[in-house]
Amino acid sequence: MNAAPARFSAIVRARVRAAVRRPPRLTPDQAADRALLLRLLSLLLQYPDAELAEGRPVVAAAVRALPRSPAAAELAAFTDWFTARDPQALERHYVEHFDLRRKSSLHLTYYLHGDTRRRGMALLTLARRYRAAGWEIAGGELPDHLPVVLEFAALAGPGPGEAPLRQHRRGLDLIHRALADARSPYRHLMAALLTLLPRATEADRAAVAALAAEGPPAEDVGLSPFGDGAFAPPGAAGPTGRADAPVVPPPLPPFPSFPEGHR
Numbered sequence: 001m002n003a004a005p006a007r008f009s010a011i012v013r014a015r016v017r018a019a020v021r022r023p024p025r026l027t028p029d030q031a032a033d034r035a036l037l038l039r040l041l042s043l044l045l046q047y048p049d050a051e052l053a054e055g056r057p058v059v060a061a062a063v064r065a066l067p068r069s070p071a072a073a074e075l076a077a078f079t080d081w082f083t084a085r086d087p088q089a090l091e092r093h094y095v096e097h098f099d100l101r102r103k104s105s106l107h108l109t110y111y112l113h114g115d116t117r118r119r120g121m122a123l124l125t126l127a128r129r130y131r132a133a134g135w136e137i138a139g140g141e142l143p144d145h146l147p148v149v150l151e152f153a154a155l156a157g158p159g160p161g162e163a164p165l166r167q168h169r170r171g172l173d174l175i176h177r178a179l180a181d182a183r184s185p186y187r188h189l190m191a192a193l194l195t196l197l198p199r200a201t202e203a204d205r206a207a208v209a210a211l212a213a214e215g216p217p218a219e220d221v222g223l224s225p226f227g228d229g230a231f232a233p234p235g236a237a238g239p240t241g242r243a244d245a246p247v248v249p250p251p252l253p254p255f256p257s258f259p260e261g262h263r
Contacts, residue, residue, distance in 0.1 A: 153165055
């Protein structure tokens with residue numbers, strides 16, 4: 001049997017995969033529109049405190065002014081709900097879906113590494129990526145918190161800026177799936193974000209199904225090599241008093257399986 005056709009097919013598959021994963025080439029206007037979309041997603045995925053609640057009319061007007069796109073339509077569907085809800089109800093909804101449910105946590109490295117040592121290193125690597133780009137995290141958030149990752153993507157552009165989003169595509173799919181299962185309007189924001197990323201492959205879909213059923217990796221040996229307490233973002237002092245102390249956040253709540261019959 002001639003091995004050339006098999007080698008040719010492998011080369012074609014590799015190049016197709018590379019093309020699918022490659023960040024888009026944008027005109028300056030397209031890049032500006034994309035950055036605005038990412039910044040709006042970053043803002044709307046933050047905790048809806050009094051300041052954000054007060055600014056809802058301005059945010060909704062910015063969404064209405066976006067050029068037509070699937071992402072803009074999803075944002076509009078979300079802001080229709082977001083602007084009509086009582087602020088306290090918004091706060092309760094956010095806490096219920098993002099703080100109390102592990103399967104829709106906004107901390108992306110959890111889905112890839114679980115509560116393991118590797119997660120600590122992933123957090124440190126991400127923080128160093130931000131610093132190398134000349135960007136510092138403000139507000140004490142972990143570097144893998146989705147609004148932080150989105151803000152970096154908006155500032156640094158589709159290539160290096162969106163690389164963390166592409167790396168955590170499967171976690172983003174799972175968050176969207178969990179929010180859709182719960183019928184949360186926040187599913188529209190995740191759907192909008194996914195339209196900006198390369199299309200999921202069969203391998204991605206299989207991995208998300210396995211993650212939904214089994215949860216992320218776990219280990220019983222503890223996380224002590226990376227210290228105690230919460231990860232210190234760039235410029236912040238860790239529990240030892242040293243800035244950028246490479247420590248790991250506390251474990252998240254138990255990871256539940258999706259109910260049977262979930263589509």
